[in-house]
Every structure is written in structure tokens, then in C-alpha cells.
Amino acid sequence: MRSTTQKIIIDTDPGQDDGVAILLALASPELEVIGITTVAGNVPLALTSRNARMVCELAKRSDIKVFAGCDRPLKKPLVTAENVHGKTGLDGIDLPEPTMPLQAQHSVDFIIETFRNAPEKTITLCTLGPMTNIAQALMKAPDIATRIQKIISMGGGFFEGGNITPSAEFNMFVDPDAAKVVFDAGIEIIVVPLDVTHKALTSATWIKELRALNTLVGEAVASWTDFFERYDKEKYGSAGAPLHDPCVIGYLVAPHLFTGKQINVEIETTSELTMGATVADWWKVTDRPKNAYFLNTIDRDGFFDLLTERLSSYSA
Ligand code: RIB
Ligand code: CA
Secondary structure (H helix, E strand, C coil): CCCCCEEEEEEECCCHHHHHHHHHHHCCCCEEEEEEEECCCCCCHHHHHHHHHHHHHHCCCCCCCEEECCCCCCCCCCCCCHHHHCCCCCCCCCCCCCCCCCECCCHHHHHHHHHHHCCCCCEEEEECCCCHHHHHHHHHCHHHHHHCCEEEEECCCCCCCCCCCCCCCHHHHHCHHHHHHHHCCCCCEEEECHHHHCCCECCHHHHHHHHHCCCHHHHHHHHHHHHHHHHHHHHHCCCCCECCCHHHHHHHHCHHHEEEEEECEEECCCCCCCCCCEEECCCCCCCCCCCEEEEEEECHHHHHHHHHHHHCCCCC
């Protein structure tokens, strides 16, 4: 485990797996969540902004500042995933509507202001959805690129291909133009692709452990998992569903559970057939710059043990 506290901003499109990632981050003393920025993705912006606050209140953290961001990709029309996450984006359990307010400031302006005011390279950006907010911030304020400590993103896939098209993962597919802006910005970036998250499969045993916590948090995560598992089990025929976004937080807290390689990653933004593909030069067949640390293995049991341990810290 790391020794110093890492300041992070979580950019997210909740989504049940985003919700679990936020709960994990808020239960990890190694991390200080200085803000949550929402983006359109799994469901439209109004719902991702509602859902992010519901998760904060589930964690009894209504002190967390939640900022609404971009309601559509840079260029492409918005594509959402209610077929996976349900019509609210957080289906599986009924939680109270949020009472904590959204911040008045737009996500993009919060991101710009935060990085301009903080000492250089002291804050990490965690992206759990389409990268629209980050790209808009970089285009509006290119000076912040050198001030961001690193970006860690759930997205893409190489050996695993795609999950919304044969070659593209959802977050990258929804806004490939934003992803290209971010990957071309010269910022240290760690990619948590399907190559990792498809190995982070939930299990009936794990869901039972969650329910045995006898807390609302445990029940919520178990119910969310039951809900989104139905889609992945049918699609992949796997016993269990990939817990995508929590792997981002897992890496920040326990990087020893993962392995990867520094390689070149380019984003397809023109071909309709492969739009949003992360073209990962895993075998170094080009001289393109090695702009990303691309993860490809996870200690699955170690990760779920960490997740259960941290989620058990919630008293209700
Ligand atoms: O492809 C999986 C990713 O898309 C996850 O972040 C999930 O929440 C959706 O946003
Ligand atoms: Ca997400």
C-alpha cells in the first residue's frame, strides 16, 4: 500500500460500477477525493449527476463537491447504455433521491481552476467514463497539461477487443475525439483496459460476502452487481460480471495487484468500422512514442479482498 495521501478528482458517468469505484475511493485513507465531476455516458448528464450524489450520500459523504460537466461528446452524438445499467443508470436498488446540491461551477471550469491553483503535479485525474470533460478542459486551458500529476482511465482494450463494437470499449467509443486530445497531451496516463477489467469478475461468493456485511452499502453493491451481471453473463456467458471502474481506484491504492507495460496507444477517430479503438502497440512494432502505461493483469482475488475490506468499513 502507498504511504502518502493522493489527491484525486473522479470524473464519472455512474453507472453501478462507477458507484462501487466511488465507494472504494471514499473508504480508502490513501486517497483524498477533492471533487467529483460528472459526464454524460452510461446515461444522460442529469442522471449521472443525480447518481453521483446518491452514491456520496450512501457513503454519508454529502461534503463531497459534485460538479456537472459535458452533456455530449466533443463531436459525436451521445450514445448511452441503459441496456446495461438500467433507465436510471443505477438500477438494482431503490436509494433516496439526493438532497446534497450540485455545485454551480461547471466541471470543466472546476478542473481548470483546481489545477491552476494547486501546486504542480499534486493531483491525479481518475476518469471512469467518456473523457469529454478532460478534453474540454485541456482545449480551454492547455497550460494545465503540465500541472496534472497523472491521469488514470478505465477504457480501451487490446487483447480483449471491444465491448460496444468488436474493436472499441464503451468509454472510448462514446467520445474518441476527447480520448485523442487526452492521449496526445503528453500527460502521464495509465490505462485500465478491458484486458484487466474482464479478469475482475464478480462471483456469487463475493456477493454473499457483501450481503453478510448487513449494511446498506453492502446491500447496494450486491444489488447493483446482481443487476448489471445479467447483461454480462448473457453476453460473455461468464459466471460473474467485470467490475470495470473500481479497478482504477484499486490500482491507485494497491498498484502491486496489477502489471502493465509502457507502450504507444493511439485512438481511432476516423474509421466508422473501428471508431474508438485503442490501437495499442503492445509488441513495439512501431517507433511511435510510448505515451501510456497499459495494464494487462490483475490479482483478481487480491483485488476483491481489498474491495470487501474497504466496503466493510462503512457502518451502515
Ligand atoms: O466499458 C466499461 C465502461 O463503460 C465503464 O466505465 C462503465 O461504467 C461504462 O462507463
Ligand atoms: Ca463508467
